Structures are given as structure tokens and as C-alpha cells.
Amino acid sequence: MPEPSTGTSIDTGTDRLAAHTTLRLGGPAERFVRAASSEEIVAAVRAEDEAGAPVLVLGGGSNLVVADAGFAGTVVALTPPADPIRVEQDEQHATVTVAAGVPWDALVARAVAEGWVGIEALSGIPGTVGATPVQNVGAYGQEVAQTIASVRVWDRRERREVRFAAADCGFGYRTSRFKTERYDAAGGRHTVLDVTFRFPRGTTSAPVGYAELARTLAVEVGGTAPAAEVRSAVLGLRAGKGMVLDPGDHDTWSAGSFFTNPIVDPERVPAGAPSYRQPDGTVKTSAAWLIDHAGFAKGYRAGSGRAGLSTKHTLALTNRGAASTEDLLALAREIRDGVARRFGITLVNEPVLLGCRL
The missing domain is CATH 3.90.78.10 (UDP-N-acetylenolpyruvoylglucosamine reductase, C-terminal domain)
Known part of the structure; x- marks a missing residue:
């Protein structure tokens, strides 16, 4: 797991967003605020909203295209807090609450290692955990909506914390209420603070629902394989398509x-x-x-x-x-x-x- 942040820090000047996106594109932001805990995230977003200033909450920058002119506002860049993951589990299931700033693939790697089943086919996807419910991230036959139990957010309009059960998140193909309900041109109404997943426990994957992955694993569509093998296969397939980050490629x-x-x-x-x-x-x-x-x-x-x-x-x-x-x-x-x-x-x-x- 990455080193956690120890608190909020503020940068001013001409820090270009190109340095914070996987496309390596985008002009400068007026100000950067780095926030780790949910309290820091809420304080940073609320302060800008109360001032009527534009604010962008930035995770891994992997799903973002920023104008050459940059962003005339404050960027709240998420980092993992000191206690990024909380786990409750029994023999059958694990309920895992993960802070928004945790890198997504770090969670997938831990899930496979711990025997938490259901996101192994989402290996290698860049970005942070907090971004995944917004887009209902999916690949190789899995979507995060299949394992999300609830999402805790800061409602920028009502200025209060809300926890949405999965059924209330409006999940669809690459969409959710967190994507469609806007607050302003720069951001959605809901800022994700943490995501709670409910995983079956085991070493065998969820049913493989994608033909290319099934062929790679030599199983039928709908069949299963060791979760570690699914992760390895997905990483290989993604790398072959240029979908695993490599600064030199x-x-x-x-x-x-x-x-x-x-x-x-x-x-x-x-x-x-x-x-x-x-x-x-x-x-x-x-x-x-x-x-x-x-x-x-x-x-x-x-x-x-x-x-x-x-x-x-x-x-x-x-x-x-x-x-x-x-x-x-x-x-x-x-x-x-x-x-x-x-x-x-x-x-x-x-x-x-x-x-x-x-």
C-alpha cells in the first residue's frame, strides 16, 4: 500500500495538470490542495464551494482530459489516509471499506492476496478507488457495481455526508448518479469519500464473463479459475493492449x-x-x-x-x-x-x- 499522507498541503503557482493525468495533458491550475482523510476532503471542497470558487477533485487522473488553458480553480488531489482500509469478515464474506484516495490496483492486488473475490478481472486499471463508482468501472466481464455495498459521499448541494446503498447509486453501463448529477462544470454533486465492498471469500474467481479472458485461461465463459491466475491473465492482456501504465511507452x-x-x-x-x-x-x-x-x-x-x-x-x-x-x-x-x-x-x-x- 502507498505511503499515507499526513495531512492537507497547499500549493500555489503554475503546477500543470499534465503532471497529474495519464494523458500527460492539461494546463496549470490556480491552486492544489492535497487531502487524505475524509475530513480533509470535505473541508477543502466545502471551503471552495462556500467561496463560490471552482473545484476539481482529482484522483489518479486516468479518466480526465484537461484543456490546454488549464483549470481556473482549486484542485483537491486525493492521497491515501493513515488508515485507508477497514475490514470485517467471517468465513463466507468480507466487508471492506476503502478510502477514496487508495490506488485501485493496490486494492485489487490485496483482494486477490486476501481471498476477496469479485474484482480480480479489474486488475491493472489506473486511478483511485473513489473514482470507480462514478464511472461504474468495468472490464473483462466485471463491474465494480457487482461488489459495491455502499458509497459514502459529501453532498455538495446539501452540504452533508450521505451513504448510498448500492441500489441507490444508479449504476449502469459506465455511469452512476455520481456521474450524472452535476454540481458545476468542474465536478459532480457528490464527492466520494469511501467505498464499501462486500466480497465472497475464496481463492477461486467469480465466473469469467468475457470470451477473450476465458480463452486465455482455457475455461468456458461462465467458468472459474484461481483468482491469482485471472489477475495475471488480465494484466497480460491489458499490457498487450497498452493499457498498463508505462512511462516509456x-x-x-x-x-x-x-x-x-x-x-x-x-x-x-x-x-x-x-x-x-x-x-x-x-x-x-x-x-x-x-x-x-x-x-x-x-x-x-x-x-x-x-x-x-x-x-x-x-x-x-x-x-x-x-x-x-x-x-x-x-x-x-x-x-x-x-x-x-x-x-x-x-x-x-x-x-x-x-x-x-x-
């Missing part, structure tokens, strides 16, 4: 999957495209397939060439080392519009856009 200078997989009526799915029927009768198809078949292959670069698709995965839009945010957005627009012209489907960005738009 520009394919990882990204926000992960830039577009969500579109959900459309069945008749709109192009012939040959992957399709996954949803409970309401709609179909989820593959954004990566649409991008590739619209003429944007792995490694495609736009304009100056400073931004381009990953050479390993068409869903990752990457900074090739000297890109600006506008370079990246120009690439995103070109791909979005190209897919719309070819297939009549408009792709939607997954990362949060701060001070900029498509």
Missing part, C-alpha cells in the same frame, strides 16, 4: 478506452460487428470494431501526428509525446465523425472533459 499515455461501446437498436448494428444483447432488447456493439472498420487502424495519426491511436488498441487515443489537448480532441472528433458517416452511430467519450469539449 507512449501507447499508455492515454485515458484508457476513449469511447464507450455504443448501445443501439438491433437493426443498427453493422453486419459483422460484435453484438451483445441487453436486458431491454437493445444491443451493445464494439466501439473498437467501428473505429477500425471506419478506416482508423491501430497507429493512425491525425494532423501534426502528435496524437494518434495506440499501436496496440484502436480504443486508446494517445499522446505520442508532444501533443496538446487540442491535438487529442482533433483526433477524437475525426474518429467520431468518421464512424458516424460510415455507420450512422455517434460515439460518446468515456473520459471527463474539463474546460474543453468535442
